[in-house]
Amino acid sequence: xxxxxxxxxxxxxxxxxxxxxxxxxxxxxxxxxxxxxxxxxxxxxxxxxxxxxxxxxxxxxxxxxxxxxxxxxxxxxxxxxxxxxxxxxxxxxxxxxxxxxxxxxxxxxxxxxxxxxxxxxxxxxxxxxxxxxxxxxxxxxxxxxxxxxxxxxxxxxxxxxxxxxxxxxxxxxxxxxxxxxxxxxxxxxxxxxxxxxxxxxxxxxxxxxxxxxxxxxxxxxxx
Numbered sequence: 764x765x766x767x768x769x770x771x772x773x774x775x776x777x778x779x780x781x782x783x784x785x786x787x788x789x790x791x792x793x794x795x796x797x798x799x800x801x802x803x804x805x806x807x808x809x810x811x812x813x814x815x816x817x818x819x820x821x822x823x824x825x826x827x828x829x830x831x832x833x834x835x836x837x838x839x840x841x842x843x844x845x846x847x848x849x850x851x852x853x854x855x856x857x858x859x860x861x862x863x864x865x866x867x868x869x870x871x872x873x874x875x876x877x878x879x880x881x882x883x884x885x886x887x888x889x890x891x892x893x894x895x896x897x898x899x900x901x902x903x904x905x906x907x908x909x910x911x912x913x914x915x916x917x918x919x920x921x922x923x924x925x926x927x928x929x930x931x932x933x934x935x936x937x938x939x940x941x942x943x944x945x946x947x948x949x950x951x952x953x954x955x956x957x958x959x960x961x962x963x964x965x966x967x968x969x970x971x972x973x974x975x976x977x978x979x980x981x982x983x984x985x986x
Contacts, residue, residue: 792954792985793913793921793946795882796872798823798846803983809833814983821846836860849873855888864890866905882911884927903933909940919948931965939963946981956981 790797798818805812812829823844830837840857855866868886875881888905909927922945928937944958962975 791913791915791919791921792948792983793923794880794915795870795911795913796846796851796880799985801983801985803981805979805981807977807979809977810838814981853886855886861893862891864888864905866907868907870911878914878916880913880915882913884909884911901933903931905932906930919954921946934965936965938965944979946983952985954981954983954985956983 790799792799792801798820800817801815803814805814809832810829811832812827814825814827816823816825823842823846825840825842825844827840828837829839836859838857838859840855842853842855844851844853846852849872851870851872853866853868853870855864855868857864857866866886866888868884870882870884872880872882884907886905886907888907890903890905892901907927907929909925911923911925913921913923915921923943925942927940929940930937940960940962942958942960944956946954946956948954958979958981960977960979964974
């Protein structure tokens with residue numbers, strides 16, 4: 764379930780993109796409203812992930828494939844976005860061999876200043892986890908509220924923060940999460956970046972038993 768919560772944090776951080784009809788030169792690639800195509804790789808101490816996204820106007824498709832560096836277990840996330848002016852909707856499916864989560868979400872964009880953009884977001888879904896390590900099979904409805912805030916630099920670099928909380932109907936509790944990170948454009952069509960994901964403690968043994976923090980390094984090519 765820990766992987767699901769981390770995946771959910773990741774999923775909550777970009778879920779429901781909104782396409783802007785922008786020229787390539789004006790796109791900030793940290794902006795979840797921008798429609799573009801990219802291939803990338805992300806790496807943490809325990810995991811490696813391949814990231815791909817294709818933006819086709821108002822429709823955006825994304826696929827992330829990950830592997831546990833120690834066990835070799837695979838995980839995935841597939842997403843479809845339909846985008847409109849100022850408001851976007853998404854469908855996500857993510858999981859691994861033991862867990863599956865499906866989410867439907869929405870995100871709204873507004874410009875706080877010339878440099879700062881805020882994106883309130885909400886999603887609902889359902890998660891299942893197979894029996895494992897003496898724990899029974901678990902199922903739960905989910906709800907998530909959060910906000911993505913980004914500061915965009917003139918040169919195309921960006922920093923962001925994405926606090927959120929996920930409610931598990933089965934255990935009747937909220938799990939706090941936050942992701943912070945940024946990207947640096949090393950070329951007009953390539954960036955490097957880093958992020959830290961934090962998931963708070965749960966009192967329920969079938970969820971997250973302790974706090975968890977994961978640091979990632981990233982590289983992307985845009986086309």
